[in-house]
Amino acid sequence: MSNSSNDENFKDKKVNIVMFSGEYDKALAGLIMANSARELGAQVTMFFTFWGLLLLRDPDKLSLEDKTTYEKMFSMMTPNGIEDLPLSKMNFAGIGKKMLKEMMKDDEAPSLTKFLNGARKKGVKFYGCKLAVDVMGFKKEEFIPELEIVDAKEYLKDALNSDMQLFI
Amino acid sequence: MSNSSNDENFKDKKVNIVMFSGEYDKALAGLIMANSARELGAQVTMFFTFWGLLLLRDPDKLSLEDKTTYEKMFSMMTPNGIEDLPLSKMNFAGIGKKMLKEMMKDDEAPSLTKFLNGARKKGVKFYGCKLAVDVMGFKKEEFIPELEIVDAKEYLKDALNSDMQLFI
């Protein structure tokens, strides 16, 4: 229940966020929440699966080695890095996305990359879904080094022991 | 844990729903849940961010004043009010949406506007995301008067003190 005291302590709270969507706007929402939760003192785990894994690939480390034809095609068709993700709507072949980025700059809002790096610096735990990594043919070396590859059960254990869970 | 007594009391329970998507069907889902939760006696907070803010603009109060060029373009390209929102799929340039609305009428299901007004009357708390409002260039006066503009931390405090959280 709500406890409206002002000096409330959130150090004992735990947040678990699934990042399923590989879209710029949804990634912003998830990463802003993760940063803010850490600033309140809460522990945060983000579990990246399916398209969400596209947020964590390092554009300088993408590789086509040891991949099947489908995996190679998939790797070439997907965005190279976090700033290349499309919007979930009004993307208009990238025009809407460019517009949003200009509007963010006008308001001096940090870029998505800055929120990702903030989350890394603030100690957010990064989990990646083993099944999705395997099916999509991604290699561990393509991701940011913090990413720990776990199965769905590890995710669930973390989520079931958290105070809030979101699927984004 | 589940407690299956029939006269269970939900007055001490708290629901927190993020409305990120600006789509007719997802807005229906969120607002129906909010209304039902209030009817069970639970407290409800809805946090509107990004496209979700389009649910709460008053079509009679939209304004282009004091907006940058991008903000004006954005304002003109987005739906004017809650009944203008597209479907998340099968929208078919509005035909699918019209079809769904006819099907709802056939079943005497209330319109989205009625569920929104129900939520307002029943005392759902309306939070709007400050960062999204600023970036999109919306003005407080364009929204329904109940909307309180808060930052991500205020949202998280409310969500962490809730018994269930959804991201829609």
Place this chain on the structure above:
Amino acid sequence: MSNSSNDENFKDKKVNIVMFSGEYDKALAGLIMANSARELGAQVTMFFTFWGLLLLRDPDKLSLEDKTTYEKMFSMMTPNGIEDLPLSKMNFAGIGKKMLKEMMKDDEAPSLTKFLNGARKKGVKFYGCKLAVDVMGFKKEEFIPELEIVDAKEYLKDALNSDMQLFI
């Protein structure tokens, strides 16, 4: 709060998942989580609403009887069964979906149908949203027999008594 003991018991935990989206990849995510949660010993309820109901129609039992014109059109325009669902992105008129299915086969990942049948066998509780069933004109006989049609309040009672809730 997190309790990191290894032999943790999840038998007292309860998971509630809303399946709103009728997409192959999101259905995979939801059903994999449901299966894994049952394997950990937790109770699981899945509440299917809107497009999510398309996951549970039995392709051999679809019917156009007793339906209005809109309901018939709707029934004909929607996927016939779980394997026909499109991807949430990169579907490319079915090519992306076919590619994902081939990649899953290469990795010996079970099909979506297998995860659905696993959830049925493992005792996941299947709830369907009454309002959505009525509006879309679906008949109870078109669905898998486990599906129990309930209203939003029944869903909320289950969700409010759960330890984690997701909206997919």
